[in-house]
Amino acid sequence: MDDMTTTSQHTARMELTVGQVAERFGVTVRTLHHYDAVGLVVPSARTHAGYRLYTDADLARLATVVTYRRLDLPLDEVQDLLDGDGTAEEHLRRRRAVVVSRLGELTELVAAIDRALEREMNDRPATTEDLEELFGDGFGEEYTAEAEERWGDTDAWTQSRERTGRYTKADWAEVKAEAEAVDAGLVAALASGEPPTSERAMDAAEAHRMHIHTRFYDVDAAFHRALADMYVADPRFTRTYEDRAPGLAQ
Amino acid sequence: MDDMTTTSQHTARMELTVGQVAERFGVTVRTLHHYDAVGLVVPSARTHAGYRLYTDADLARLATVVTYRRLDLPLDEVQDLLDGDGTAEEHLRRRRAVVVSRLGELTELVAAIDRALEREMNDRPATTEDLEELFGDGFGEEYTAEAEERWGDTDAWTQSRERTGRYTKADWAEVKAEAEAVDAGLVAALASGEPPTSERAMDAAEAHRMHIHTRFYDVDAAFHRALADMYVADPRFTRTYEDRAPGLAQ
DNA sequence: GCTTGACCCTCACGCGACGTGAGGCACCAC
DNA sequence: GTGGTGCCTCACGTCGCGTGAGGGTCAAGC
Numbered sequence: 001m002d003d004m005t006t007t008s009q010h011t012a013r014m015e016l017t018v019g020q021v022a023e024r025f026g027v028t029v030r031t032l033h034h035y036d037a038v039g040l041v042v043p044s045a046r047t048h049a050g051y052r053l054y055t056d057a058d059l060a061r062l063a064t065v066v067t068y069r070r071l072d073l074p075l076d077e078v079q080d081l082l083d084g085d086g087t088a089e090e091h092l093r094r095r096r097a098v099v100v101s102r103l104g105e106l107t108e109l110v111a112a113i114d115r116a117l118e119r120e121m122n123d124r125p126a127t128t129e130d131l132e133e134l135f136g137d138g139f140g141e142e143y144t145a146e147a148e149e150r151w152g153d154t155d156a157w158t159q160s161r162e163r164t165g166r167y168t169k170a171d172w173a174e175v176k177a178e179a180e181a182v183d184a185g186l187v188a189a190l191a192s193g194e195p196p197t198s199e200r201a202m203d204a205a206e207a208h209r210m211h212i213h214t215r216f217y218d219v220d221a222a223f224h225r226a227l228a229d230m231y232v233a234d235p236r237f238t239r240t241y242e243d244r245a246p247g248l249a250q
Numbered sequence: 251m252d253d254m255t256t257t258s259q260h261t262a263r264m265e266l267t268v269g270q271v272a273e274r275f276g277v278t279v280r281t282l283h284h285y286d287a288v289g290l291v292v293p294s295a296r297t298h299a300g301y302r303l304y305t306d307a308d309l310a311r312l313a314t315v316v317t318y319r320r321l322d323l324p325l326d327e328v329q330d331l332l333d334g335d336g337t338a339e340e341h342l343r344r345r346r347a348v349v350v351s352r353l354g355e356l357t358e359l360v361a362a363i364d365r366a367l368e369r370e371m372n373d374r375p376a377t378t379e380d381l382e383e384l385f386g387d388g389f390g391e392e393y394t395a396e397a398e399e400r401w402g403d404t405d406a407w408t409q410s411r412e413r414t415g416r417y418t419k420a421d422w423a424e425v426k427a428e429a430e431a432v433d434a435g436l437v438a439a440l441a442s443g444e445p446p447t448s449e450r451a452m453d454a455a456e457a458h459r460m461h462i463h464t465r466f467y468d469v470d471a472a473f474h475r476a477l478a479d480m481y482v483a484d485p486r487f488t489r490t491y492e493d494r495a496p497g498l499a500q
Numbered sequence: 501g502c503t504t505g506a507c508c509c510t511c512a513c514g515c516g517a518c519g520t521g522a523g524g525c526a527c528c529a530c
Numbered sequence: 531g532t533g534g535t536g537c538c539t540c541a542c543g544t545c546g547c548g549t550g551a552g553g554g555t556c557a558a559g560c
Contacts, residue, residue, distance in 0.1 A: 019536065029537085034518055049526055051537060071363050075517070089370050096363045099356055106353045113321050113346045120339050269507065279508085284547055299555055301508055325546070 015045060015053040024059075025066050032062075040079055041065055071095060265295060265303040274309075275316050282312075290329055291315055321345060 018029045035041040036052065041062045045053040054062070061082065068078045068091075077091050268279045285291040286302065291312045295303040304312070311332065318328045318341075327341050 017537075028518080030518060030520085033539090038517095047526090047537095049537080050539090051526080067366075069517095071366055072359055089367065092363055092367050092370065096360060096367070099360050099363065103353065103356045103360065106349055106356065109322055110346060110349050110353065113342055113349065116317075116321055117339065117342050117346070120342060267508075278547080280547060280549085283510090288546095297508095297555090299508075300510090301555080319546095 015055055016059070017054075018052050021054050021059065021062065025062060027066060035062070035065065035075075038075065038079075040075060040082075072099070265305055266309070267304075268302050271304050271309065271312065275312060277316060285312070285315065288325065288329075290325060290332075322349070 016024070018032050022029045022032055032041070032052070036043065041058060043052040043054045043058050045055065047053060064082060065078050068081065068088075069075075071092065073081075073091060073095050077095070080086060081088055081091055266274070268282050272279045272282055282291070282302070286293065291308060293302040293304045293308050295305065297303060314332060315328050318331065318338075319325075321342070323331075323341060323345050327345070330336060331338055331341055
């Protein structure tokens with residue numbers, strides 16, 4: 001009886017079930033099952049109901065396994081280690097070499113991804129942020145909504161949308177530069193005091209037409225005149241061209 | 251007929267079989283089969299015998315897949331990309347984040363392995379190189395072989411081997427320091443000119459006995475005397491203790 | 501017409517280290 | 531006896547193919 005009690009206490013103290021072991025070592029029950037299945041850590045006892053019971057020796061072995069697994073050694077190498085095939089140092093050095101080599105690969109990979117991103121940024125349709133960066137924050141929001149409402153059902157609008165949708169950030173930068181050059185031409189023509197029918201003014205107006213034509217939607221001379229009238233009628237456009245705008249209406 | 255020829259030529263030029271495609275893109279045939287199976291790149295035609303035929307469109311699609319796969323994007327993300335779910339930039343950025351995070355883990359892992367190696371070097375039985383580093387190159391080779399032949403079947407030898415086999419590099423360093431201290435004691439005792447029976451000489455001899463006793467194998471006073479005689483008989487030992495050795499024979 | 505390679509096909513298992521149920525006993529407390 | 535928790539044993543899924551096995555197809559040379 002005394003002996004039995006002792007034994008019982010002993011068992012209670014020394015032999016743990018999967019759940020207890022799992023919690024103690026910070027691994028899952030499934031992992032313990034797995035180690036058992038592959039013969040890496042086989043609990044040396046079972047209850048009559050088949051519950052795994054881990055003795056101190058089992059726990060010591062498991063501790064080793066867990067330690068080396070934290071270093072990402074493959075299970076079969078851990079197996080070798082426990083079986084005494086080769087020293088721990090050998091295995092660790094091999095593992096280190098593998099990991100370091102992998103580190104190199106990943107570093108190169110990040111560089112490759114960066115290069116791809118770089119290309120992507122230059123070849124891909126620009127994002128709203130890109131446009132705001134180029135044209136200022138007021139760009140897309142309210143104005144585009146209003147514009148869509150006013151001209152959304154016109155051919156010019158559709159065509160413009162289709163074309164600008166494919167513009168990259170680089171493209172938009174070109175467009176911007178071109179627009180500035182065109183505006184500068186118009187302003188210069190006005191500043192010169194020459195009449196709107198002068199060659200210089202005509203050239204500047206034609207440059208403006210071509211700008212719209214090539215960059216946004218087809219526009220002939222007639223359409224361009226209609227456009228000019230509309231610009232004049234809208235105070236926001238005239239404000240944009242601050243200096244005496246009516247001269248642009250040819 | 252002319253039309254047929256043209257068509258035939260056309261097919262020959264434009265539609266490639268798996269092997270040709272594989273070579274062109276530097277992937278394996280199996281990979282193409284796989285992409286077909288998962289619906290990533292499904293060749294749009296087959297011969298009557300069931301051979302896959304890749305059209306230009308298929309090749310273009312494949313090119314995209316190969317490109318992104320080189321960046322290690324998972325197949326399903328490449329799938330999403332081709333289906334237009336999300337921009338390439340998004341996917342690349344996500345991938346970059348994953349890889350960078352993995353880089354961090356691996357760096358930490360290397361550090362962990364290094365720490366483990368460090369511990370290993372200090373706790374593990376010393377290697378032959380370690381010993382040569384400590385005791386000089388002449389250590390193990392010829393002498394150990396001869397010693398093994400002479401005393402290999404004695405208890406002292408067995409015991410010594412068993413114990414020293416577990417000595418770490420650090421342990422050996424201690425042994426070396428202790429041995430030097432003991433030798434210094436003996437030399438000092440002799441140098442003092444006191445007789446071998448003097449307290450000082452006795453203490454030094456006892457220190458020598460204890461050194462052997464604790465570090466290598468059990469040795470009592472009688473055995474120690476026998477050992478001393480042997481040392482004297484062997485010129486190599488006397489050379490080691492250069493200064494008048496007979497005094498050590500108590 | 502027959503053979504011989506080279507090329508193609510479709511299964512189907514393997515890998516590494518478990519995750520994740522499914523279906524069913526075992527144990528303890530009420 | 532009943533409910534909750536813990537344990538058990540299958541067994542499939544993961545990810546991107548590699549690697550045969552077993553068997554048709556095609557163009558070329560005899």
